[in-house]
Amino acid sequence: MLLTSPQHLADAGLRERFHRRSLEHQRPLSTVTMAFTVVAFLCLVAARGLAGGAAAPLVYRLGCALVLALLVVAIPRTKSTWTFGAIGVAFSITLVVGLALNVAGAQQPLLWILPAMVVIPVCAAPLWLTPTHFFVGSALFYATAIGLLLGAPRTADVDIVVWMWVAAIGMPTAVVFHFGFYAFRRNHFLLEDQLAQLAATDPLTGLQNRRAFVAQAERRLADVARGGQVSAIFVDIDNFKSLNDRFGHAVGDLALRQVAQVLLDGTTHGDSVSRIGGEEFAVLSGEDLAGALRLAERLRGAIAALERPDGNLTASFGVAEHRGGENIMVLLDRADEALLRAKHSGRNRVCAERPLPDAPLQLLIEDACGAAGAAGSRHRWEDYYLTSHFQPLFSLSHQKQVGFEALLRGELDDGTLLPPAVLFAPKASSDEGVLDRASHAVHLANARASLPADGWLFLNILPATFVAEGYADELAGIVRRVGLAPGQVILEILESHGGSVDEMSRAAALYREHGFLIAVDDFGAGQSNLDRLLRIRPDIVKLDGELIRATGHGTGQPILPKLVSLLHQAGMLVVVEGVETTEELILAVESNVDFAQGYLLGRPAAEIAPPSSVHLRIDDAFDVIAQGRAHQYALFESVVEPYRVALLEAADALRAGAEMKCAFASLATFEHCVSCFILDDAGRQVGAEVPGPAWSKESASLHPVANPRDARWDHRPYYRNAVLLPGVAIASNPYLSLASGRPCIAVTLAVQFEKERSVIGVELDWSAQGLPWPAGE
Template sequence: MAFTVVAFLCFVGARNMVDGPATPLGYRLACALVLALLVMAIPRTGSTWTFGAIGVAYSLVLVVGLALNVSGVEQPLLWVLPAMVVIPVCAAPLWLTPLHFFVGSALFYGAAFALLLGGQRAHDVDIVVWMWILAIGLPTSIVFHFGFYRFRRNHFLLESQLAQLAATDPLTGLQNRRAFVKQGERRLEIMTPEERVSAIFLDIDSFKSLNDRFGHAIGDHALYQVAQVLMEETSADDSVSRIGGEEFAVLLRDGLAGALALAERLRGAIAAIERPDGYLTASFGVAEHRSGESIMVLLDRADEALLRAKHSGRNRVCAERALPIEPLHMLAGDAFAEDGALVRQHRWEDYFLTSHFQPLYSLSHQKQVGFEALLRGEENDGTLVPPVVLFAPKPSSDEGALDRASHAVHLANARKSLPGDAWLFLNILPATFVAEGYADQLAMIVRAVGLEPERVILEILESHGGSVDDMSRAAALYREHGFLIAVDDFGAGQSNLDRLLRIRPDIVKLDGELIRATGHGTEQPILPKLVSLLHLAGMLVVVEGVETTEELILAVESNVDFAQGFLLGRPAAEIAPPDSVHRRIDDAFDVIAQGRAHQYALFESEVEPYRTALRRAADALIAGGSMGEAFAFLATFERCISCFILDDSGRQVGLEVRGPAWSADGASLQPVANPRDARWDHRPYFRNAVLLPGVAVASNPYLSLASGRPCVAVTLAVQVAAERSVIGVELDWSVVGLPWPAGE
């Protein structure tokens, strides 16, 4: 077509070489300009109909240009006839469809015939003209058009099939990832500011087990069924894709709420698909497009939500993380009322957030040393929102947003309520704790309310959301600002010694159940030993859940540093005077002081007969008696497991003499059940006897390696046959109700 424009310009130039009246040159050049503009418009056409319309217009303008050029010549037929034959033949391959060809050709010939019929010609000239047009030009153009049309149609069909294969997942018939991303990019480019677009990512749960246990044919069928559910539940405007493996994606024209509703429908529909061992389930992540972001960023946010759905139990829908709130904004403007009084509430969803404070007491100082800030929700009428509602996971919100909001609320309220020398314990989720930049931000908030970070103890909750390495690195950043670190609920969930030793908290809060935990078969509390272990690791200890006087006494006796619980103070919006609690703690110390001597006396009275009998056995051994003779009397005592002699290196001499409490029931300990194979000079009962020669000493209860039971050893260091020996008796101390030494 561009060549035709050049030919038309040559035609204009040739016409100017012929004498006679002619149409003004400007009109003829205007035709050439219009033809050139139509040619340039062709690459921008978006459909075959537009292309065809341009072709028809081009033909008509070309006829007008021919008419203007031949105006005033003596033999116009000589000028026009070649064009009328050649133009349709050359243009025939350019028409995209037969309809375009017939319409364009009819209009071209119609205009040309009107031009030809305007003059008088000889009969033989008319025959020649019609022969050239009907016998040569028109048939040739028809042959050319349909020949090229068939070739072009097959070519286009092949291209279409290849494009379809390149954009389609062969198993499910859905778009593949590449086509999905391209379509998403185009959609985001043309979307209007008020339009909303969301993405849904879903992953079939435990899909690998389906393939591994039942074969890939079953797995492929499951993928096909999921694809059918997606096609049935989505609309024609939505883009649906199999991203890869068992992952699918949906891009829809709707906001976050609509996308969450669709995801829930899809989750329910997929849960109805049977698999050989039950039903399929899928996890979903949903995100709404934010202004200026690319399709890949949108999909990454949906994928992050999908991972949270997987990690929080599968078969659920999770929304994108909300944009981080700015806690400083919560403190600015609405933190104080007009009279300067502190506003204790902040609006959140359908209720208000407020703070309740529960005191922590130093047992040694017998006073309040800190307060744990606990988040509460209040309705408009002041009634409290149930915790199951306040902290219920919501797919459309981010629990981290509530966590950060609680810090602003607590700090604003603590500014007025907290005594001047008390700590504020702030609960913080691991995900918030390790969030980049939050240490700096929280330090700014603390100082903005008039506190210092040294008065704030960050209490890391027992929850998912951060690796131990990340928390250890984050703890160092918080300590640079002066914050103290505590770990909550040690002994429950994921809390373990490795976590403590890596994070190195200043304070460890023991789960309330640990105060009630006892040793197997003895009903003796394990709290004292656990507190001793944590102190050895350089950590102060808080015991939570103190609800009875007996538990308070145990906490004091176990050397716990701080205590918290309903007995010492319930969470409340206002801090209560601590006088009655001081007296209660002081009473606990008195009970322990009074009971310590009594406990000691009970224990001593229980072991004294064994001391006397052991000294009697020592005299018999020194006098040259055999072990059997020397220990005969002692071996008759009810609690006697065995009597033994250890040499100077702690190895057993001869066979032990067994007593009534000896038992062969500890079969599981059989490899270590023979005490003669071991060396015992590292045991306290051996060392204490050597330090006090000639004195019968009783050990604290310990777990016997030989019998697997709690035992007490009574030992005595004596000289037997010119060699130092330690003789002793091991007593069964597993019977419930036996006195234990004070402090154990």
């Protein structure tokens, strides 16, 4: 609400708030001080035992100590200032009674009583919360204590000294201590309160700012959890930018203040009104949705009566009622979504939140119990229908259909498909999860009649839904209700925000307990990474469709085979999506992909249909690969063979004692030769390499590792394979050369010389387009 000055706050309960704040600060100090006083009293009891004269029974004095201790224990539990003050008064009187019992029978009672009468009120003065407590407590203390003094015989001079200490020193000092400390606490509170107001106030309108509104709303929703209703109203001034641009910011500021005043005048003291930012305002009302809509309509009419230079102000309103368990941000999201609809539908109107659709479980129960359970059934959702389309997945090795991915579609009354941008348009976060769960019920209801017994159903699931508490049990129950087994369902975690990797890993274990299989969708795009896979450990990884078309830099060779090999080594099966051409299908088969999906193999359809001749198309791909391997091998060998022959000749020359440069002279003239080299038994280079024509080509030389003489190469396959087959010239698979930064091939030969074995070889530049790669690559 509109914030006011400290003076106005004083009239509205500032003193009460100050005293309650003081109570929070004083409880710990009072507890420690009064506990110390109990210890001091026990010391006094012990000292009295050492003094002469008949003393009051010890049990009475220890009883006073017990009462004092109980009052100390009660201090931290006090909730009101009056209770706190009553405990202070009781403590003071009990302390005086204990003193009286303690000095009874003492030869010099005044020596025991006088210090306590001076010290106790002075030490207690800062602890009293209010002046009223101070005066009442001090008066009762002195009245009781002075009664002790009057009963003891004294000479005139002693009497003067006693009253000087009590009246001239003790009482004034206690007054100064109390009011000085009280003023300090009050000033500190006023400053703290003023700073809190400034931090929570929008300076232009005097309303709460966004931070203060959210904090107050969170406290309000915590109370609502114990019963009650709360609704949020979002307000946005229409065409406010034009007001600033055409008439200046002074006019715009005036309009903001006027709207703020209308909102304050139109709401009750219990409502919270805030300027959220710019021309947006928010109201938190203790009404249900219907009452909040009526309030919003009254406020809209009042704002429409305000004038602006070119007509009248108008504002759009979005209203949402709090739902159990949601936080303030979700509530505001739903009110904001309603506000956007009000703006898009013409402004100067009130729109309510979208009603909750039927729960997914209820949707499924209706489908399962009714006759309309076949694929293609439609289910009402908001102002359209939800239905399922199914796209087949094929096992390439088995050349058969093994499952179907369920895809959500929206249909209008006339059967027209709703654009995906409308169906999946961003909504409040709660709505997204509800639509996701509803899609599972729709797909399962539509698939139950025609899903083959040995077929999988792939269900897309948002990460936030996947990790939702209790959803594993709920979904398993839905699956069993429609007559399917969780083992037939593969949950395909979508590439989306929501849920940490740790949460998804824990959730995956719960789903697996029911028998579900887990897949990760669109690996290679967005948030997907290898760490995510290794933590979740999915059974299946679906590769993003772009990966089938991705090639290595500078080579034009597909990277799919290596990626599939990596995932297989991690224990995961692989699906390639987006197979649209025969060439892509052939690449998927050649890359050892397990399953494929795409328009070439089958388009999404409303019904699950038996496969046609797709298996023949896959079989043709296998035939093409089988025929191509022999041709690819022949091409590769035809290019590499001259290098093998020349390398064998170089080996003969080296064994005959020729120098390295002369032995490699012929080989170093071949077109693709980067360099010729000799490696010793430890894989280190012997002497300088002999450069060839490809050496001089411009390349992305990796300077820190460009010198091959600094390294060991016995770990490389081209070295190991040559050693395993001595005397045979071995051609390696293409690799990225550290020396040149280019794709290269090495032809190597293990040669036994008189004293040691060496590996000689030639590195070939294999980066040119059109060069054949080995059939296995």
